[in-house]
Amino acid sequence: MSVIDVKNIHRIFETGAGFNHVLRGVSLTVNKGEFVAIMGPSGSGKSTLMSILGLLDTPTTGTYRLEGVDISTLSDDDLSFVRGRRIGFVFQSFNLLPRATVLRNVMLPLAYAEVDRREREPRAIRALTAVDIAPDHFDHLTNELSGGQMQRVAIARALVSDPAIILADEPTGNLDSATGEMVMQTFERLRDRGKTIVLITHDPNVAARADRALHILDGRLADGAFSGGGRVGGTLGTRTGDGTAATAVNLRPIASFAPVSDTSLPSRIPEV
Numbered sequence: 001m002s003v004i005d006v007k008n009i010h011r012i013f014e015t016g017a018g019f020n021h022v023l024r025g026v027s028l029t030v031n032k033g034e035f036v037a038i039m040g041p042s043g044s045g046k047s048t049l050m051s052i053l054g055l056l057d058t059p060t061t062g063t064y065r066l067e068g069v070d071i072s073t074l075s076d077d078d079l080s081f082v083r084g085r086r087i088g089f090v091f092q093s094f095n096l097l098p099r100a101t102v103l104r105n106v107m108l109p110l111a112y113a114e115v116d117r118r119e120r121e122p123r124a125i126r127a128l129t130a131v132d133i134a135p136d137h138f139d140h141l142t143n144e145l146s147g148g149q150m151q152r153v154a155i156a157r158a159l160v161s162d163p164a165i166i167l168a169d170e171p172t173g174n175l176d177s178a179t180g181e182m183v184m185q186t187f188e189r190l191r192d193r194g195k196t197i198v199l200i201t202h203d204p205n206v207a208a209r210a211d212r213a214l215h216i217l218d219g220r221l222a223d224g225a226f227s228g229g230g231r232v233g234g235t236l237g238t239r240t241g242d243g244t245a246a247t248a249v250n251l252r253p254i255a256s257f258a259p260v261s262d263t264s265l266p267s268r269i270p271e272v
C-alpha cells in the first residue's frame with residue numbers, strides 16, 4: 001500500500017494582491033520504504049507541498065490519502081493526532097529547543113503524543129542511537145552541538161514517534177558539504193531500515209541520493225532529469241491536467257486555517 005497518495009491537488013493562496021495559484025494539479029504516490037527527493041526553483045511550491053503532505057495545510061482541491069485515509073474526512077483534532085504520530089518533520093533550521101538537553105528535545109514529541117512517561121527515555125535513546133549520537137552527548141544542551149549533530153538530533157526527534165513518513169525541507173541547506181554528507185548517510189540508513197522519506201533540496205547531488213527525484217515546474221511535479229541513486233526507482237510522479245486545469249477545477253472556498261510557519265515553536269512545552 002502506498003503511504004502517500006496525492007491526486008491532482010491544487011493550492012491557491014488568497015493574498016492582498018489577489019490569488020496565487022501555486023500547486024496546479026500535483027499527483028504523487030510514495031510507497032513504504034521509498035526515499036523521494038523534490039527539487040524546484042525558489043518559490044515553486046516545494047514547501048507548500050510539504051506542508052500539505054505534513055497535514056499543516058490542506059489542498060484547495062484534490063485528494064490526499066495518507067496510509068489509505070482520505071485526510072479530508074478528518075477533523076482538526078484528528079489531523080493533529082495523525083500529524084503528531086505519523087509524521088516526522090526535519091527543517092533546514094533544525095528547530096531544536098536551544099536550552100534543553102539533547103535527550104529532552106527528542107523526548108518532547110512523545111510528551112505531546114502522551115506516550116507513557118516510562119517509555120519516553122528508552123525510545124529517545126533508541127532514536128538517538130539510530131542517528132549515531134553518542135550517549136555522552138545526551139545531556140548536552142543542543143546549542144552546544146555542531147550543525148551536523150543538531151540536524152541528527154532533529155532527525156532523531158522526527159523518528160522517535162515511529163512515523164509513517166519523514167518530511168525533510170532542505171535538511172542540508174545550512175550545513176557544509178562534509179556535514180551534509182553525514183546527514184545524508186543518516187537518511188539513507190533510515191531508508192534501508194524501511195522508513196519512508198520525502199526530502200526537499202536545491203542540491204542535485206543530494207537529490208541524486210534518493211530513489212527518485214521529482215521537480216516542481218509550473219505548479220506540477222515532473223520526473224527528475226536523472227533517476228536517483230537509490231534502490232527503488234520508478235516514475236510515479238505524473239503530470240495531470242494542463243495549463244487550463246486551474247479554471248477547469250471546481251474550487252472549494254479557500255481554506256480558512258492559518259498556515260503554520262516551519263519556524264514556529266510550540267507555545268506550550270510539556271514536562272518530559
Ligand SMILES: Nc1ncnc2c1ncn2[C@@H]1O[C@H](COP(=O)(O)OP(=O)(O)OP(=O)(O)O)[C@@H](O)[C@H]1O
Nearest residue numbers: 013015020022041042043044045046047048049259
Ligand atoms: N501562506 C501563504 N500565503 C500566501 N502565499 C503563500 C503562502 N505560502 C506560500 N505562498 C506562496 O507560494 C509560493 C511558493 O512558496 P513555497 O514556500 O512553497 O516555495 P518553495 O518552493 O518552498 O521556495 P524556497 O525554495 O525558496 O523555499 C510563493 O509564491 C509564496 O509566496
Ligand SMILES: [Mg+2]
Nearest residue numbers: 046047048169
Ligand atoms: Mg521552501
